[in-house]
Amino acid sequence: MFPIPFRIPRLKLLLSACLSLLLCFGFAAPAWAFCGFYVAKADTKLYNQASQVAIARDGDRTVLTMANDFQGDVQDFAMVVPVPTVLEEGQVHVGDPSIIERLDSFSAPRLVEYFDDDPCEPNRRFDQDALESRAVFSAPPMPQQLSAQKLGVTVESQFTVGEYDILILSAKESSGLATWLKQNGYKLPRGANALLRPYIRQKLKFFVAKVNLEEFDNSGFQNLRPLQIAYESPRFMLPIRLGMMNADSDQDLMIYLMSPQGRVELTNYRTVEIPSDEEVPVFVKNEFENFYTSMFDRTHEKEGRRVAFLEYAWNMAGCDPCSANPLTPEELRQAGVFWTQSSDRSGNIGPGRTPNRRVFKNNVFLTRLHVRYRRDKFPEDLMFQETGNQQFFQGRYVLRHPFKGEAKCAAGNRYRREVVQRQEQEAQTLASLTGWNLDEIRRKLPKVEVNASSWWDGLWKKSVEQSSDAAKREAAGGWWRSLWQ
Amino acid sequence: MANFETWMPRLIAPGAWLGQDARDWQIAFLSMFLLLGLTTRAWTLSPEVVGGAIATSLLTQYLCQTLSSLASNRVAKTSFNWRSPLITALGLSLLLRVDSVGTMAIAAIAAISSKFLLRWNTPGSASTPPKHFFNPANFGIITALLLTADARISPGQWGAEFWYGALFLALGGLVLRRVGRWDTTVAFLVSYAGLEAGRNLWLGWTGDVLLHRLSSGSLLLFALFMVTDPRSIPNHSGARMLWAGAIALLTFILRNVYFQSDAVFWALFILAPLTPLLDWLFPKDRFEWHLPRLSSVEVSS
Numbered sequence: 001m002f003p004i005p006f007r008i009p010r011l012k013l014l015l016s017a018c019l020s021l022l023l024c025f026g027f028a029a030p031a032w033a034f035c036g037f038y039v040a041k042a043d044t045k046l047y048n049q050a051s052q053v054a055i056a057r058d059g060d061r062t063v064l065t066m067a068n069d070f071q072g073d074v075q076d077f078a079m080v081v082p083v084p085t086v087l088e089e090g091q092v093h094v095g096d097p098s099i100i101e102r103l104d105s106f107s108a109p110r111l112v113e114y115f116d117d118d119p120c121e122p123n124r125r126f127d128q129d130a131l132e133s134r135a136v137f138s139a140p141p142m143p144q145q146l147s148a149q150k151l152g153v154t155v156e157s158q159f160t161v162g163e164y165d166i167l168i169l170s171a172k173e174s175s176g177l178a179t180w181l182k183q184n185g186y187k188l189p190r191g192a193n194a195l196l197r198p199y200i201r202q203k204l205k206f207f208v209a210k211v212n213l214e215e216f217d218n219s220g221f222q223n224l225r226p227l228q229i230a231y232e233s234p235r236f237m238l239p240i241r242l243g244m245m246n247a248d249s250d251q252d253l254m255i256y257l258m259s260p261q262g263r264v265e266l267t268n269y270r271t272v273e274i275p276s277d278e279e280v281p282v283f284v285k286n287e288f289e290n291f292y293t294s295m296f297d298r299t300h301e302k303e304g305r306r307v308a309f310l311e312y313a314w315n316m317a318g319c320d321p322c323s324a325n326p327l328t329p330e331e332l333r334q335a336g337v338f339w340t341q342s343s344d345r346s347g348n349i350g351p352g353r354t355p356n357r358r359v360f361k362n363n364v365f366l367t368r369l370h371v372r373y374r375r376d377k378f379p380e381d382l383m384f385q386e387t388g389n390q391q392f393f394q395g396r397y398v399l400r401h402p403f404k405g406e407a408k409c410a411a412g413n414r415y416r417r418e419v420v421q422r423q424e425q426e427a428q429t430l431a432s433l434t435g436w437n438l439d440e441i442r443r444k445l446p447k448v449e450v451n452a453s454s455w456w457d458g459l460w461k462k463s464v465e466q467s468s469d470a471a472k473r474e475a476a477g478g479w480w481r482s483l484w485q
Numbered sequence: 486m487a488n489f490e491t492w493m494p495r496l497i498a499p500g501a502w503l504g505q506d507a508r509d510w511q512i513a514f515l516s517m518f519l520l521l522g523l524t525t526r527a528w529t530l531s532p533e534v535v536g537g538a539i540a541t542s543l544l545t546q547y548l549c550q551t552l553s554s555l556a557s558n559r560v561a562k563t564s565f566n567w568r569s570p571l572i573t574a575l576g577l578s579l580l581l582r583v584d585s586v587g588t589m590a591i592a593a594i595a596a597i598s599s600k601f602l603l604r605w606n607t608p609g610s611a612s613t614p615p616k617h618f619f620n621p622a623n624f625g626i627i628t629a630l631l632l633t634a635d636a637r638i639s640p641g642q643w644g645a646e647f648w649y650g651a652l653f654l655a656l657g658g659l660v661l662r663r664v665g666r667w668d669t670t671v672a673f674l675v676s677y678a679g680l681e682a683g684r685n686l687w688l689g690w691t692g693d694v695l696l697h698r699l700s701s702g703s704l705l706l707f708a709l710f711m712v713t714d715p716r717s718i719p720n721h722s723g724a725r726m727l728w729a730g731a732i733a734l735l736t737f738i739l740r741n742v743y744f745q746s747d748a749v750f751w752a753l754f755i756l757a758p759l760t761p762l763l764d765w766l767f768p769k770d771r772f773e774w775h776l777p778r779l780s781s782v783e784v785s786s
Contacts, residue, residue: 085503194689197688197689198688198689198690201687201688202688203687220692233746234743236744236746261634262635265641266641266697267639267640267641267746268640268641268645268697268701269641269644269645270526270641270644271641272641303714304644304646306644306645306646307644376693378698379691379693379694379697380694380697380698381748385637385746387582387635387637387639388584388634388635388636388637389582389584389635389637390584391529391584
């Protein structure tokens with residue numbers, strides 16, 4: 001007989017005939033290029049560069065946070081995001097702008113420094129892990145007309161949240177929706193019609209947001225804050241197709257995925273770990289951003305431009321080394337993590353709730369995916385799945401500073417030779433990772449003085465004092481002098 | 486050199502290296518895919534997991550075979566069948582992702598023991614041993630998905646590159662031609678592609694979306710090496726077509742209505758019990774691996 005399944009929810013999900021057809025798609029302004037096109041009120045020149053999205057998901061419940069780095073005049077800002085159901089006012093929230101920055105800095109690829117010990121004093125150990133820098137990515141009132149009904153467009157609800165006026169629309173035909181949006185002053189990119197159709201046919205509602213100038217002025221904020229929406233849907237995906245209408249070039253999307261289970265991966269594209277734990281020359285410290293972007297470009301190219309890169313996967317409870325402090329429970333809540341709320345937030349364990357259960361529910365595993373997509377290589381929207389894989393991963397690059405003291409002993413000479421070899425290896429690693437010119441890299445390497453040595457150097461053992469004397473004499477010149485003493 | 490005339494033609498003839506049993510080919514190709522995945526796709530698959538899968542499968546087969554022989558008093562006539570459990574272990578390693586050897590062992594034990602525990606005797610053919618109806622690797626995968634927290638299918642692990650698809654098709658075709666189950670793959674792929682094409686057309690997506698959905702390496706591996714297992718699928722060719730079409734339809738529904746990324750494995754699992762029914766409705770001689778077919782002593786693989 002077939003064993004009784006322990007993971008009932010999955011089976012339930014599968015066999016349940018009454019699962020609703022919930023979908024989430026989005027398309028929006030440049031800052032949100034992942035899910036859409038910009039619909040400007042004026043002919044503002046805009047272009048898509050990079051977007052950042054945070055998704056907190058447990059079961060079918062999802063909180064989507066869309067960072068807003070819109071640079072133009074706020075009155076030109078408008079966005080359209082298809083949503084699975086008619087969203088009520090309570091399902092939409094204006095988030096804290098610092099949350100995405102916190103997620104970014106916590107999970108960013110990092111540079112780690114180690115300082116070599118004095119080779120003449122091997123017992124004195126002090127490894128100093130110093131986190132120097134991290135890659136910083138530039139993250140990338142509505143009039144209604146009589147024709148709405150004729151066009152097959154229904155205004156399901158409308159409300160104001162923070163500085164945004166929100167409209168929830170449903171549509172029967174893409175041409176109707178496009179006409180309605182145009183009539184109401186939204187500027188649609190060419191080709192929007194054809195791309196709206198698949199989403200309308202899947203019976204989506206459309207979340208339309210624009211800035212309420214009065215509220216914006218009252219809010220006192222300089223920039224637009226991120227919008228957050230909460231919905232329940234078995235479908236775990238991000239629409240990127242619509243976002244590619246604004247630009248033919250590559251677009252970068254940073255996705256911060258939070259789950260109580262483990263890593264999140266793509267199911268319809270390969271998810272590849274970014275090269276990590278590589279030792280690179282110390283001068284990279286001053287040009288880490290340049291290094292990381294070059295390495296990313298090259299790796300992206302090597303993988304045929306059709307994969308998503310994993311840049312970070314770690315439990316939120318800790319980090320090693322930390323590029324920023326882990327998010328506090330309050331910050332996690334602001335980022336959309338809702339499952340930790342089920343336990344008592346004051347720390348008390350309620351009746352019937354065991355401590356282990358509480359710990360489990362407080363688990364937040366963060367996955368950072370970096371997708372660089374283009375129309376020809378990413379034809380389909382991004383589909384994700386949660387996995388139980390709790391393996392940690394981080395983009396980590398190591399600098400090893402040579403010992404700067406005199407190191408006059410025999411071991412010191414050997415050490416210097418090793419440093420030269422190591423530097424050569426680091427230069428080659430850097431060249432292969434970034435595609436930079438190897439000779440130019442070599443020119444940038446710090447010079448290490450190494451005396452010529454012979455195979456017989458280590459044959460006749462000398463005391464440490466003798467070795468130090470020998471080192472002095474070596475410095476005075478004559479490769480043979482240390483031999484005949 | 487005396488036997489030159491004997492071995493030279495064997496050396497040149499295709500298939501001479503791998504013998505007459507189609508499973509030898511299958512083992513060679515699956516090993517090759519595994520190696521390809523490990524080297525070019527950078528899978529996080531440890532040798533312990535692959536070793537664990539192979540060892541557990543072989544051991545379970547040995548134990549089950551021994552027990553089964555004892556029960557039916559056929560001890561002397563049964564030789565150890567190592568090919569089938571090896572194929573199952575390779576299939577599990579290719580398709581199932583786990584974080585611990587224990588999880589893989591659960592999958593392997595479930596896979597192999599399902600062949601001995603879940604089988605069915607076709608009415609009117611009392612002379613032949615009962616036939617198992619779950620594909621062992623599929624049964625192992627679903628068991629691990631249900632019972633453990635770390636087992637998963639990674640449908641995106643191969644990417645959607647054309648040459649992988651071509652390679653799978655070519656090599657899978659080679660095995661299937663020897664087994665004679667090409668029709669199942671064709672029926673499955675044609676029905677599934679047809680359904681996806683219809684949906685694509687209705688939604689208004691461009692052709693490259695369809696192509697991307699169909700060129701998934703995991704889907705092709707399934708179509709060529711799992712849904713075609715001649716020992717567990719219906720014997721009658723018409724029944725097989727019907728059955729493969731039903732799997733394609735269920736996969737389509739699970740994927741597009743219930744958003745299951747591993748839909749294809751669930752579809753096969755759910756519809757596998759239809760095999761006895763179809764064998765009863767459409768009677769036909771069952772498949773045996775060895776070319777000079779053994780009659781009654783062959784223990785189910």
